[in-house]
Every structure is written in structure tokens, then in C-alpha cells.
Amino acid sequence: MKPINSPVVVALDYPDARAALALADRIDPSLCRLKVGKELFTREGPSVVRALQERGFEVFLDLKFHDIPNTVASAVHAAADLGVWMVNVHASGGRRMMTAARERLAQGGYSTLLIAVTVLTSSERGDLAEIGLDIEPVEQVRRLAALTADCGLHGVVCSAQEAVMLRQAHPKPFALVTPGIRPAGAAGDDQRRIMTPPMAIEAGVDYLVIGRPVTQSADPVATLKDIIASLPS
């Protein structure tokens, strides 16, 4: 497998393996990592992850586990057995849940990175208020990132808008993984807390998760290469 220095993670939010692998087959694995999320995994299961790994890609399994501690620990264990590069849970599942997941990976000696989602990048203040959180997203991100770090996980999913604040509180190698990335002028879609790729890197983000701007582009490979070329070195 070639070393991957790229911070880009392409979200393969496709309806089936055929479409996902068609894009994967046009990309050199040194250009990016690939993310398998709920839609593709629910349709295709572990076989699509293995097919991507066989092509040389490191895979982020983005299933955002959120359940009782034993269930989440077992699910994370299953993901690690698949050999994925990264897996995630919801930080709002709490300390005991995150600690159980982290301990299960440590017991097995896995190198899979375990990160936690703070506040979804599609959420804004009004969304939090409706679920009983009378707080700005940035403050909830701050709280949940602190809890995640205290539980010994490898990093968080947040928006790039919170990266400067989080990087001050949590030095590397605590990973900042940011969806909600949009090239200048691109549609925001359902995302609310967004930032352009170069600005996100300048803010201290480690991994840029990019889906529709690439996958729905008329030329996904050219768009991916343009995004990578736009990044500061």
C-alpha cells in the first residue's frame, strides 16, 4: 500500500457498490482515503469495505455508533476486525460508552483510529434548541471534544469552524476530522457549518471529509484533483 499524505477523505455516499467502486477505480489510493457511510454499508455490508481495501484504500467506516456501552464496544470491535483505518461513535453516548469502545480496541491491539462525533455539521443553534440544548454549537462541540479527549479517543468529528478553538485545547495528534467542506461557490446542501478546503487546512483540520462536491461533480476525479491542488502545503 502506498503511503497516504493527503488530508482528503472522499465520502462514497452512493446507493450501491457498483457506483462506489466505479469512482474508486478511477482514483489513485495515494490521493485520498475513502469513507463508507450508512447508505452504502446498509446496502452492501462489509464486502464493499473489503473491495475498497483490496484496491489499496484506507477506509473510514462512518457508522456513528450510539448505543449502550457493550453494544458500541462490540460494534467498534467488529469494525476493527474489518481492518478499517478509522471508525466513529457519537460523543453524546457519554463517557462509559466511549471508554468501553476505546478499551475494547486496546485489548485487541488494534490500530484502528477511534473518533467521536461532537455536533453534526448539519446542525445549527435552532436544531440544538429543539432537542433541549440551549447552547451555541461551538460550546457543545467544546464540551464533547473535551469529554472525548478525556476518554482517550484519537479525535473528533466537528466542523472546520471549530478547528482553531479545538486545536488550542487539544494539540496534535488529537485528530480534527471535518465534514461540511465546500469549495468556494459550491452548494451547501443540508450542511450548515461549512468551510472551504484551503481555509479548513489553515484552521488546523487534519482530515477533510468531502462527499457531494466530488461525487456529484460532472468530473469527480478532476474536481478531487482541483481540491487537492487548492490546499496549502
Ligand SMILES: O=c1ccn([C@@H]2O[C@H](COP(=O)(O)O)[C@@H](O)[C@H]2O)c(=O)[nH]1
Ligand atoms: O457531522 C457530520 C458527520 C458526518 N458527516 C458525513 O460526512 C459526509 C459529508 O458529505 P457531503 O456530501 O460533503 O455533505 C456525509 O457522508 C455525512 O454523513 C457529516 O456531513 N457531518
